[in-house]
Amino acid sequence: MRKVISISLILFVLFTCLMMIPQGLLNTEAAAAKPTVYICGDSTVQTYSASYAPQAGWGQFIAKYFTTDILFVNKAIAGRSSKSFIADGRLDEIINVIKANDYLFVQFGHNDATISKPERYAEPNTTYKECLRQFIDRARAKSAIPVLITPVARLNYSNGIFKNDFPAYCTAMKEVAKEKNVPCIDLMSKSISYYTSLGYDKVYPFYMVSSNGTDYTHFTDVGATQIARIVSEGVKEAGLDMAKYLISSDVSTPTSTPTQKPIITPTPKPSNTPIFIPEDINRDKIVNMSDVILIAQSFNGSVNESNKRCDINNDGAINMSDVIRVALKFNVIID
Structure with missing residues (x-):
């Protein structure tokens, strides 16, 4: 009931601020009719603010490979596994708004393997x-289309070979995909092949x-862009209907980089990446009316x-x- 009241209040305030912009409402209705891709994942996928630069997740760049006829909502967040994403209610938030013919992209595995954190750990078999079956079944119950994506590779290189740090999770995901007849983009294999x-x-x-000399897991904006490109190619290879919205996957490959001595990467450790919620626009550690007002001030304006x-x-x-996304997180305190 509180969430319903919060959403109603937000929409009322925004309407009051914007009642002189009827074209904006028309544009909103058009956007609501577009298919939407909701992305579930961890810190390798999430969207980061400029203050984290050059750190980035592939979810913040995936839209550049598609036309504006399809929307992307990146719900990935640091430190989550398939298990904790569900336990935190993040899947519930998506299922509450997802509609028929929308997509649910699911990439987990990194944090699922963290045995030292029982709230995250999910035994692969x-x-x-x-948990993967829950993502699939709940999406299908809303007539949405689930798509599984195996965990992406870390920079683990030794003896001239790029290593898969999560083979059991990749195998388990592909088995579930076959069992449930769900498209699966094998991002681990694709990223290692590209590397x-x-x-x-x-x-x-x-x-x-x-950039920092220590982090072999998280991407720079350069790496995240390349992984987003690989995912977009996977969409086409999987024969998904949304492939009709692809524009191009032509991203140039880096041609000159500093020579680095290959390093044998240590065993993956739990990520301590600070949690970032994009709905907290003013970074005051709570999603509230001040964030709505900021949107109102720029509503239908050019993005700069x-x-x-x-x-x-x-x-x-x-x-x-964007307002609806704030409404769904209204009064959430960022821990």
Whole structure:
């Protein structure tokens, strides 16, 4: 009941601020009719603010490979596994708004393997599989289309080979995909294959280790863009209907990078990446009316450096879809 009241209040305030912009409402209705891709994942997928630069997740760049006839809502967040994403109620938030013929992209595995954190850990052949089935079944119950995506590769390179740190999770996901007849983009295999074609020196700048010297898991904006491209190619290869909205996957491969001595990557450790919620536009650690007012001030305006935080779903427009995202997170305190 509180969420319903909050959403109603937000929409009333926004309407009062914007009643002189009827064209904006028309644009909002058109946007609501478009198919939407909701992305579930961890810190390798999530959208980061400029303050984290050059760190980025592939979910914040995927829209650039598609026309504006399809929308992307990146719900990925740091530190989550398939298990904790569900336990936190994040899947519920998506299921409450997802509609027929929308898509649910699901990439987990990194944090599921963290045995030291029981709230995250999901044994690959039992809990992990059961969680994936929940994503699939609940999406299908709303006539939406689930798509599984295997965990992306870390920069683990030794003896001239890029390693798969999560083989059990990749295998488990592909088994569930076959069992449930669900499209599966094997991002682990695709990313390792691409890295092998480039060589270590050209892949090194894809990861934050090139910036901070320690992080072999998270991407720079360069790496995240390349992974987003690979995912977009996977959409086409999987024969998904949304492939008709693809525009191009032609992203140039880096040609010159500093020479780095190949490093044997240590065993993956739990991520301590700060949690970032894009709906908290003014970064005051709570999603509230002040964030709605910021959107109202830029509603239907051009996206620029000063207001780009208001374009929460990165669709190139500041409109009602951004307000709805704030409404769904209203009064959430960022821990």
